[in-house]
Amino acid sequence: MRGEIAVVLILIAGIAGRALGQEEKPVFESLGKPVYKAGLMGTLVGPGLKPGTEWVYFNFRQDGGKLFLVAVDPETGESRQFQSPVGTGAWGFMVGPDDRIYLGTHEGPDPGDSGQILVFDPKHPEKEIQVVGRPSETETYIWQFTTGLDGKIYGCTYGNAKLVSYDPATGELADLGVMDDTQKYTRNICTGPAGRIYLGVGYGRANVIRYDPKTGKHESILPDEYRSQPDQTVASVYKGVDGNVYVQASGKTLLVGDEGLAETDTPATPVSKTTFKDGRVVSDASLDGVYTITYPDGTTEQKTFTYAGAGSGIFMVENGPLGRIYGSTAMPLQLFWYDPAMGKSENPGNPTDVDGEIYSMLDHNGILYLCAYPGSFLSKWDPTQPWDYGTEPGNNPRGFGRLGPGHLRPRAMIHGPGDNIYIGSYPEYGKLGGALGVWDPAEDKLIENYHHLIKNQAIVSLAYDPETGLVFGGSSTTGGGGTTPVEPEAKFFAFDATQKKLVLEEAPFPGEQDIRTLVRVNRRIFGIAGADNLFVYDIDGKAYAEKKALGIGSVLDCAMRLWADGQLYGLTDNSVFRLDPKTCEVTVLATYDGHIRCGFAMDKHGIYFGDRATLMRYNWPKE
Numbered sequence: 198m199r200g201e202i203a204v205v206l207i208l209i210a211g212i213a214g215r216a217l218g219q220e221e222k223p224v225f226e227s228l229g230k231p232v233y234k235a236g237l238m239g240t241l242v243g244p245g246l247k248p249g250t251e252w253v254y255f256n257f258r259q260d261g262g263k264l265f266l267v268a269v270d271p272e273t274g275e276s277r278q279f280q281s282p283v284g285t286g287a288w289g290f291m292v293g294p295d296d297r298i299y300l301g302t303h304e305g306p307d308p309g310d311s312g313q314i315l316v317f318d319p320k321h322p323e324k325e326i327q328v329v330g331r332p333s334e335t336e337t338y339i340w341q342f343t344t345g346l347d348g349k350i351y352g353c354t355y356g357n358a359k360l361v362s363y364d365p366a367t368g369e370l371a372d373l374g375v376m377d378d379t380q381k382y383t384r385n386i387c388t389g390p391a392g393r394i395y396l397g398v399g400y401g402r403a404n405v406i407r408y409d410p411k412t413g414k415h416e417s418i419l420p421d422e423y424r425s426q427p428d429q430t431v432a433s434v435y436k437g438v439d440g441n442v443y444v445q446a447s448g449k450t451l452l453v454g455d456e457g458l459a460e461t462d463t464p465a466t467p468v469s470k471t472t473f474k475d476g477r478v479v480s481d482a483s484l485d486g487v488y489t490i491t492y493p494d495g496t497t498e499q500k501t502f503t504y505a506g507a508g509s510g511i512f513m514v515e516n517g518p519l520g521r522i523y524g525s526t527a528m529p530l531q532l533f534w535y536d537p538a539m540g541k542s543e544n545p546g547n548p549t550d551v552d553g554e555i556y557s558m559l560d561h562n563g564i565l566y567l568c569a570y571p572g573s574f575l576s577k578w579d580p581t582q583p584w585d586y587g588t589e590p591g592n593n594p595r596g597f598g599r600l601g602p603g604h605l606r607p608r609a610m611i612h613g614p615g616d617n618i619y620i621g622s623y624p625e626y627g628k629l630g631g632a633l634g635v636w637d638p639a640e641d642k643l644i645e646n647y648h649h650l651i652k653n654q655a656i657v658s659l660a661y662d663p664e665t666g667l668v669f670g671g672s673s674t675t676g677g678g679g680t681t682p683v684e685p686e687a688k689f690f691a692f693d694a695t696q697k698k699l700v701l702e703e704a705p706f707p708g709e710q711d712i713r714t715l716v717r718v719n720r721r722i723f724g725i726a727g728a729d730n731l732f733v734y735d736i737d738g739k740a741y742a743e744k745k746a747l748g749i750g751s752v753l754d755c756a757m758r759l760w761a762d763g764q765l766y767g768l769t770d771n772s773v774f775r776l777d778p779k780t781c782e783v784t785v786l787a788t789y790d791g792h793i794r795c796g797f798a799m800d801k802h803g804i805y806f807g808d809r810a811t812l813m814r815y816n817w818p819k820e
Contacts, residue, residue: 221819222816223816224787224815224816224818225787225789225813225814225815225816226803226813226814226816227811227812227813228535228540228542228805228811228812228813228814229542229811229812230261230507230508230509230810230811230812231511231524231526231533231534231535231542231543231544231812232508232509232511232526232529232531232533232544232810233261233505233506233507233508233509233544234484234485234506234509234529234531234544235257235258235259235265235484235504235506235507235509235529236257236258236259236286236484236509236527236528236529236552237255237256237257237482237483237484237529238256238257238258238264238286238287238288238290239255239256239287239288239290239470240253240254240255240256240470240471240479240482240488241253241254241256241290241291241292241298241470241471242254242470242471242472242473242479243292243296243298243319244292244296244319244320245268245270245319246268246270246277246319246322247270250270250272251271251473251474252268252269252270252271252319253268253269253271253471253479253488254266254267254268254269254298254317255267255269255482255488255502255504256287256290256300257286257484257504257506258285258286258287258528259285259286259506259507259508259509259510259810260285260306260508260509260510260511260527260809260810261506261507261508261509261510261809261810261811262280262285262506262507262508263280263281263282263283263284263285263507264281264284264285264286264287264300264302264326265278265279265280265281265326265504266278266279266281266298266300266317266326267279267502267504268319268322269500269502271477271479271490271500274500274501274502276502276503276504277322278504278505279317279322279325279326280325280326281300281315281325281326281328282325282326282327282328283302283305283307283309283310283313283315283328284300284302284303284305284310284313284315285302285303285305285306285310285510286302286303286305286528287300287301287302287303287315287339288301288302288303288338288339288340288341289301289302289314289339289340289341289342289352290342290470291341291342291343291344291350291470292470293316293342293344293350293365294344294348294350294365295365296319296320297316297317297318297319297365298316298317298318298319299314299315299316299329299342299350299363300314300315300316300317300326301313301314301315301338301339301340301341301342301352302314302315302338302339303337303338303339304337304338306792306809309328309331311331311336311337311338312331312332312333312336312337312338312339312354313328313329313330313331313339314328314329314330314331314332314339314350314352314363314370315327315328315329316329329363329370330363330370331370332352332361332362332363332370332371332372333354333359333361333372334372335356335357335359335372336354336355336356336357336359336361336372337354337355337356338354338355338356339352339353339354339361340352340353340354340355340382340383340384340385340386341353341384341385341386342386343386343387343388343394343436344388345362345388345392345394345410346388346392347392347410348364348365348366349362349363349364349365349410350362350363350364350365351373351386351388351394351408352386353382353383353384353385353386353396353397354382354383355381355382355383355384356381356382357375357381358375358376358377358380358381358382358383358398359372359373359374359375359376359383360373360374360376360383360386360394360396360406360408360415361373373408373413374415376396376398376406376408376415377398377404377406377417379401379402380398380399380400380401380402380404380679381400381401381678381679382398382399382400382431382678382679383396383397383398383406384396384397384398384399384400384431384433385397385433385434385435386434387434387435387436387442388436389407389436389441389442389453390440390441390442392410392411393407393408393409393410394407394408394409394410395407395408395434395442395444395453396408396434397431397432397433397434397444397445398431398432399430399431399432399626399627399679400430400431400626400627400677400678400679400680401430401627401679401680401681402424402430402627403419403423403424403429403430403431403432403446403447404417404419404424404432405417405418405419405432405434405444405446406418418453418457418458419432419444419446419458420457420458422447423444423446423447423449423451424446424447426447429446429447430625430626430627430628430677430679431626431627431679432444432445432446433445433446434453435467435468436467436468437464437465437466437467437468438465438466438467438468438469439465441453441454441465443461443464443465443467444458450462450464452464475493476492476493477490477491477492477493478490478491484529486501486502486503486504487499487500487501488500488501488502507810508809508810508811509526509527509529509531509810510526510527510528510794510807510809510810511524511525511526511527511794511795511807511808511809511810511811511812512524512525512526512527512554512555512556512794512795512807513525513554513555513556513557513558513795513796513807514795514796514797514798514805514806514807514812515557515558515559515797515798516560516798516799516800517534517558517560517565517580518560518563518564518565518580518581519536519563519580519581520536520537520538520800521534521535521536521537521580522534522535522537522798522800522805522812523535523558523565523798524555524798524807524812525554525555525556525558525567525569526554526810527553527554528552528553528554529547529552530547530549530551530552530553530554530555530569531544531546531547532544532545532546532547532548532555532567532578533545534580535805535812537800537802542812545584546584546586547586548567548576548578548586548594548596549567549569549574549576549594549596550574550588550596550598551569551570551571551572551574553569553570553571554569554570555567555568555569555570556568556569556570556573556606556607556608557607557608557609557610557620557755558610559610559611559612559618561577561612561618561638563579563581564577564578564579564638565577565578565579565580566610566618566636566638567594568600568607568610568620569607570605570606570607571599571605571606572598572599572600572604572605573599573600573604573605573606573607573620573622573634574596574597574598574599574600575596575597575598575599575600575607575620575636576594576595576596576597577594577595577597577638577641578593578594578595579593597641597642600620600622600632600634600636600643600646601632601634601643601646601648602625602632602646602648603622603624603625603628603630603631603632603646603648603649604620604622604624604625604631604632604634604646605622605623605624605625605626605631605677606622606623606655607620607621607622608621608622608623608655608656608657608658608754608755609621609656609657609658609659609670609755610659611659611660611661611668612661613635613659613661613668613694614661614666614668614694614695615637615694616638616639617635617636617637617638617644618635618636618637618638619633619634619635619636619659619661619668620633620634620635620636621633621634621655621656621657621658621659621670622634622655622656623655623657623673623675623676623677624655624676624677625677626677626678626679627677627678627679627680628676628677628680629653629654629676629677629680629682629683630648630649630651630652630653630654630655630676631648631650631651631654631655631656631657631672631673632646632647632648632649632650632656633646633647633650633656633668633670633692634646634647635647635694645697647692650670650690650692650699651670651672651688651690651702652684653674653676653682653683653684654672654673654674654684654687654688655672655673655674655675655676656670656671656672657671657672657673657711657712657713657754658670658671658712658713658714658715658724658754658755659671659715660715660716660717660722661717662717662722662736664720664736665736666693666694666695667691667692667693667694667700667736668691668692668694669689669690669691669692669715669717669722669734670689670690670691670692670715671687671688671689671690671711671712671713671714671715671724671726672687672688672689672690672711672712673687673710673711673712673713674686674687674710674711675710675711682710685707685708686704686706686707686708686709686710687704687709687710687711687712687726688702688703688704688712689701689702689703689704689705689712689724689726689732689734690702690703701739705724705726705730705732705734705741705744706726706727706730706732706744709726709727709730710727711726711727712724712725712726713725713726713752713753713754713755713756714752714753714754714755714756714757714767716757716758716759716765718759718765718778719778720735720736720737721733721734721735721736721742721778722734722736723757723765723776723778725752725757725767728750728751728752729746729747729748729749729750729751729752729769730744730745730746730747731743731744731745731746731747731776731781731783732744733781743781745781747774747776747783748783749769749772749774749783749785750769750770750771750772751769751770752767752768752769753767753768753769753770753793753795753796753797754795755796755797756768756795756796756797757776757797758797758799759778760799763778764776764777764778765777765778766799766804767796767797768793768796768797768804768806769793770792770793771788771789771791771792771793772785772786772787772788772789772793773785773786773787773789773804773815774786786815787815789808789813789815791808791809791813792808792809793806793807793808793813794806794807794808794809795807801817802814802816802817803815803816803817
């Protein structure tokens with residue numbers, strides 16, 4: 198009887214505690230999906246869902262669910278949404294020879310997402326989007342399609358620069374092989390008047406390939422004079438309204454003829470996928486569901502449609518002004534913030550002129566600086582003032598533009614000497630050697646840029662020591678898209694901003710390809726090389742105090758930080774860990790059942806990260 202009374206009292210106490218808001222928080226807590234807008238990948242005009250009509254099709258990607266199409270009747274405004282069973286997004290997008298809509302997927306997080314051909318039949322919308330198949334097991338992206346004179350659909354790919362095909366009449370899928378042995382991208386494609394297939398190739402060295410479906414043979418047709426410029430890492434091809442094929446390379450437009458390629462000053466307009474039979478043209482489509490129709494007489498009409506997104510993928514999160522957690526989604530690039538005190542998030546918009554994703558953020562005296570792919574596009578935003586994006590001094594956010602040579606993906610951003618902002622980046626497509634940029638926030642201009650600071654390597658992690666004035670950094674052997682690393686290992690370095698030179702450059706772990714995070718704790722720099730190799734550098738002693746493998750899996754980029762309790766905390770792809778700076782002992786605090794895609798922010802509530810489209814928090818345990 199006494200035991201039963203005790204149980205009742207415990208239950209009553211638990212209920213009372215919950216009533217007072219004292220219930221134990223879960224280890225991992227979902228804070229919702231901050232962004233429901235989806236990324237608009239393409240627009241085309243095609244056969245309508247009603248016989249004899251033409252509708253507009255919008256192709257959307259999202260990481261919170263699978264890709265989808267929105268079909269819109271421009272006459273009535275009716276819109277319908279159709280889901281795909283696989284793939285988070287598709288670059289390839291066209292009307293096939295059978296009047297069906299074809300899509301080619303890009304790499305995704307789930308098995309079966311990558312390199313698939315999908316189809317939507319306007320005559321049978323009840324079937325939604327269906328899977329045709331994967332024409333090549335090695336290719337993860339299908340960039341574009343073209344219809345051959347033989348009625349087959351041809352596609353260009355990444356990552357082995359292949360050509361693939363699908364025959365709608367027979368259902369046959371084919372991998373037609375590698376088109377360039379040294380490149381990774383066949384980036385665009387078109388069909389010539391004689392039925393041969395043309396492909397633009399890159400991003401290491403530009404090329405144009407001509408493929409003959411009758412013989413199955415291919416050959417390079419781009420002369421060396423259009424491939425020799427270092428900046429010409431890719432060539433493009435397109436079909437003009439005159440039926441001819443045109444090549445763009447080295448700043449020139451070339452007409453493809455029977456006798457070879459010839460420069461032309463009067464290239465034809467590319468064939469349009471967004472023109473109705475009566476001459477109306479669709480343009481300016483946006484992820485907000487707005488598009489414009491231009492009539493043959495030049496008049497325009499703006500129209501709208503709606504869709505239901507499942508959530509845009511979170512690419513990064515960071516601490517920022519007003520005690521909020523800030524972050525960016527990827528394609529579409531949307532800035533969001535979460536207020537822990539209010540328990541709510543908002544999605545004000547895109548603070549840049551680009552549509553990739555924000556790679557790094559920095560709170561500079563209450564102003565949030567943001568740097569985005571592509572081009573390491575830098576902006577600043579005062580979150581206490583109304584949102585009014587532009588590139589003029591009075592705009593908020595204000596976009597400043599791309600940083601310059603060596604900057605494409607701005608992986609790291611910190612405060613450095615003189616309270617300037619230091620930004621480290623991966624390089625442009627087809628190039629090796631990133632850059633370290635120095636931005637003066639007082640003047641809001643780039644005052645220095647160190648391209649190839651570490652030869653042929655990107656700058657991916659940074660830390661600053663105010664006592665010595667040294668900027669410490671970590672590199673990656675990874676280059677821009679389409680390149681193959683040429684350096685054997687990543688470097689840990691120290692840059693003297695006064696002397697404007699390196700005073701340290703060495704590989705703490707020979708053979709490791711990146712140094713993905715750096716943190717200063719008192720007189721030491723803690724770094725992670727490769728997956729989870731810890732090194733500790735004594736700044737004053739100019740020597741390593743510790744080197745060891747942590748054995749905790751793969752630590753995420755820029756995802757280890759010092760907290761108020763004097764401990765370092767970090768994230769792997771499936772866990773939260775603590776590192777004691779005094780003993781270098783590591784403890785896995787919790788294992789996450791999902792996938793930790795990105796970090797990293799901390800506050801008194803816990804550690805914030807992204808899992809696909811959901812903002813998550815690891816809650817500090819109650820003491």
